[in-house]
Amino acid sequence: MRFFEKMRGSGTCPPVVRPLETLSSFLGSLAGMALLGWLHAKLADPAGLALLIGSFGASAVLIFGAPKSPLAQPRNLVGGHALSAFVGVSVGLALPEPLWLTAALAVATAIAAMHLTRTLHPPGGATALIAVTSGPAIRSLGYVYVLCPALAGALILLSAALLTNALTPGRRYPEY
Structure with missing residues (x-):
């Protein structure tokens, strides 16, 4: 218990969030x-598209849970996903x-591109x-994946x- 008391007193704990x-x-x-799920079920899935991807759950944490974060701003949300x-x-x-190299190169290149465009x-x-x-199903979309789910989903969340x-x-929100 002392450990947590010390941490709280030293300012190392995150601030308390208001109810x-x-x-x-x-x-x-x-x-x-x-809304994303409903649109996926009603429109995207019947058309052979996807609208729900795992990265949108992480985006929701940022834009709804930490809306002041620079990483949660609209430019970053929309640009980061589309790019x-x-x-x-x-x-x-x-x-x-x-695949191991393709995956690593895709993530590393995406990070570099987001840095260069200030959309991290x-x-x-x-x-x-x-x-x-x-x-x-996703891979066969090719560049349609950029529009749906990436861009469309980001705009819906925004x-x-x-x-x-x-x-x-x-x-x-937005902060800037």
């Missing part, structure tokens, strides 16, 4: 992910094998990785984040 912030994060992520998807598809087409968004690395390691954060007193 309203927690509720806003919960409701925003619920709305954003539910990383483009990089992932390009690397996957240029170097389909060996950590879930973008997963978006690039998904482009090269997922099954045939819409939910703008609405949710605007309705929460004391929250400002």
